[in-house]
Structure formats: structure tokens, C-alpha cells
Amino acid sequence: MTRVGLAGLLGTIVVTAILAAPAWAQDQSPVRVRGTIERLEGQHFVVRTREGSELKIALADNALVVALVKASLADIKPGAFVGITGMPQPDGSQRAVEVHIFPEAMRGTGEGHQSWDLRPQSTMTNGNVEESVAGTDGQTLRIKYKDGEKRINVTAETTIVIYLPGDRSELEPGAKIFISAARKQPDGTLVAPRVNVGRGGIAPPM
Numbered sequence: 001m002t003r004v005g006l007a008g009l010l011g012t013i014v015v016t017a018i019l020a021a022p023a024w025a026q027d028q029s030p031v032r033v034r035g036t037i038e039r040l041e042g043q044h045f046v047v048r049t050r051e052g053s054e055l056k057i058a059l060a061d062n063a064l065v066v067a068l069v070k071a072s073l074a075d076i077k078p079g080a081f082v083g084i085t086g087m088p089q090p091d092g093s094q095r096a097v098e099v100h101i102f103p104e105a106m107r108g109t110g111e112g113h114q115s116w117d118l119r120p121q122s123t124m125t126n127g128n129v130e131e132s133v134a135g136t137d138g139q140t141l142r143i144k145y146k147d148g149e150k151r152i153n154v155t156a157e158t159t160i161v162i163y164l165p166g167d168r169s170e171l172e173p174g175a176k177i178f179i180s181a182a183r184k185q186p187d188g189t190l191v192a193p194r195v196n197v198g199r200g201g202i203a204p205p206m
Helices: 003-024
Strands: 031-041 044-049 054-070 081-088 094-101 112-115 123-135 138-145 148-154 159-165 176-184 190-198
Touching: 031 054, 031 190, 081 138, 081 148, 123 148
Parallel strands: 054 190, 094 148, 094 159
Antiparallel strands: 031 044, 031 176, 044 054, 054 159, 081 094, 081 123, 112 123, 123 138, 138 148, 176 190
16 A cells, blocks of 8 residues: 555544544443454454453444554654653653554644553653654653653663554454443443554554
8 A cells, every 4th residue: 555545544544533423422431442352253253351351342333443563663753643651750751661653644643641541650642753862771752742742761661553554354363452432332232433453463552
């Protein structure tokens, strides 16, 4: 796929997700799901969550599947738009647990700094890479967002991924997935408008 084609497809993903949001504006809060697909049951896939429970999930009619592919520190360039899950440090900086490199068509997604539930006290910072400086243990990034900025240290232990268009066929037993906003149905099952799936055996680090 050409760069233009990829940007166009991912742009469609973003626009579709935004336009679909009102349809999901129900009373129930969205459910985050992290886990591994155990098996398929008709139109549902059954996920074993990181907590050990099983959830039965169906895709919404217009569901989007996004693949996460392993990347490297060299792929994090000044000017890139990224999302970083971090842990606060005593000096006010953040230590990156994972870095998500967004394609240009997804620039602005979730921009800002907020608490996150990957780990206790973890945070999520989405913004532009203003500066990257080599340090004794990896790289220090200066991430700027609309109302502030953060210094975030990327180390050898940091997981780094990049987003690519995915396919429903990748949602098979053994695949590791992350769903940020599933909706619970009256029968206890979930419906997902979007699924992030790790490609090549990686787990979506969210």
C-alpha cells in the first residue's frame, strides 16, 4: 500500500470513529478489554482477560481493526505524534512503559496528559515529539500537547509500536487484543466498535 493510500485509510478510520461516537453514547460506561482470543463462537470471539475472566465479544457492524506492529527507538522522530504510557518519576519526568507511534492521519488522537489504568499510577501522554536527546539509559523525549508538555524517558525496556490498518481475519485464537470502548449488552456480552490487535505475536501495550 502506498503512503498516500495508507494515510487515506487511516484518516477514514479516525473520521469513522468520530462520526460513530454518538451511536455509542449510552448510559453504560465503555469497557476496556485487554487479553488474548481463546476461541471463536459464531459471531463472537471469546477473550481471556489479563485478570483471568472470559468475555464474549462481537464486532459492531462498522467495527475497525487496527494492527500494532513492533517498532524501534529509531522510529521515534522529532515531529512525530505519539501516545506514551508512562510512570511518574520523583524528578517530575515520566518513564515510558510503551510508545505508540501514530501515522500522520491520526495526529491529534487523544491529545493531552491523563491518568491511565495499565498499571497503578500510570499515565497516558499524547502529543508531538518536540525534541529527542540521547541519555545514559536511552532517549529523553520532550512531548508537547495543547496545554502543556512532559519529559519522558524511553529506555531499552520500553515497548514501541506503530499503527497499521488491520483486518478482521487477524482476530483469531491466540491473537492478543486491546479494546478501549466496548459496550455491554443486556445478555452480558460486549460489542466492540474498534479492536487493536498485536501483529507478529506482540501484545498491544496499552
